[in-house]
Amino acid sequence: MLESYVTPILMSYVNRYIKNLKPSDLQLSLWGGDVVLSKLELKLDVLEQELKLPFTFLSGHIHELRIHVPWTKLGSESVVITINTMECILKLKDGMQDDHESCGSNSTNRSTTENTKSSVKPRRIQQAAPTDPDLPPGYVQSLIRRVVNNVNIVINNLILKYVEDDIVLSVNITSAECYTVGELWDRAFMDISATDLVLRKVINFSDCTVCLDKRNASGKIEFYQDPLLYKCSFRTRLHFTYDNLNSKMPSVIKVCCSFSSS
Structure with a gap:
């Protein structure tokens, strides 16, 4: 029963950022609790649209993506998304002002289309799902919110x-x-x-x-310079405040970095 509600949401998130996925294969794997996907390409236009950086993504690849869904403990354990080796190449946008305006128009169209797709598919699945007196709509909405709010994302070997x-x-x-x-800023299911x-x-x-290096005419780096920063660590705290339980986005975001x- 829970799979028919949670699976479409997880699939929509993955499909939003990854190219050429087969929804049928992904759905069957999610129902089993674990998904392993290899050699994936990122949707660069979606990344640019959502990150809103003054950069253009030239390429974006994921070597391996793993998703673990603890179906029997979904209300108390996090869904874990693990990315093993992710590499993105960027460059500064040419004519950022013009690109920003056109990107804004295209982004609106893409966003409208994608939002329509993601909103229609879950509704069809929910309507087809059998009614279960033990899972009233309020409980399902609360469970989905807890699942989304507690997704754990791990990236091993991130290269930009x-x-x-x-x-x-x-x-x-x-x-x-x-x-x-x-x-107290300790790991918790909240x-x-x-x-x-x-x-x-x-x-x-x-x-x-x-590192800051120089490449030759063929695009290769012949001599590597000493790193500008070496093995540094950053910790970022994010504090989100919402207007109500049904808010999709926080109204206030506070960020603290160390x-x-x-």
């Missing part, structure tokens, strides 16, 4: 490269993780409530190395 003419700025992060925390419309998350970046170097 910025290229401009013969310059290559690379950022290599050994591990990055985003998870939900409690009031949810917002009518009396406490606050959600807290932590993002940890471990072993971050930043830095450490080995």
Whole structure:
């Protein structure tokens, strides 16, 4: 019963950012509790639209994507999304002002289309799902909210490269993780409530190395320079405040960052 509600939501998130997925294969794997996908391409236009950075994504690849869904403990354990090796190459947008205006128009069209798709599919599945007196609509909505609010994202080996003419700025992060925390900022399974419309998350970046190198005419780096930063770690605290339980986006976001170097 729960699978018919939760699976479409997880599928919509994955399908939103990944190219050429087969929904049937993904759905069957999710029902089994674990998904392993290899050699994936990211939807670059969606990343640009949502991140709203002054950069263009030239490429984006994921070596391996794993999704673990604890169906029997969905109300108390996090869905874990693990990405093993993710590499993106970016460059500064040409004519950022013009691109921003056209991108805004295209983004609106894409967003409208994608929102329509994601909203229609879950409704069809929910209507087809059998009625269960033990799972009233209020409970289902609450469960889905808890699942989404507690998704744990882990990225092992994140590689970001910025290229401009013969310059290559690379950022290599050994591990990055985003998870939900409690009031004391310790890892916890949390949810917002009518009396406490606050959600807290932590993002940890471990072993971050930043390099600035020069490439030759063929695009290869012959001599690597010493890193600008070597094995640094960052910890970001995110404090989200919502207007009500049905709010899709927080009304207030507070960010606090800390830095450490080995």
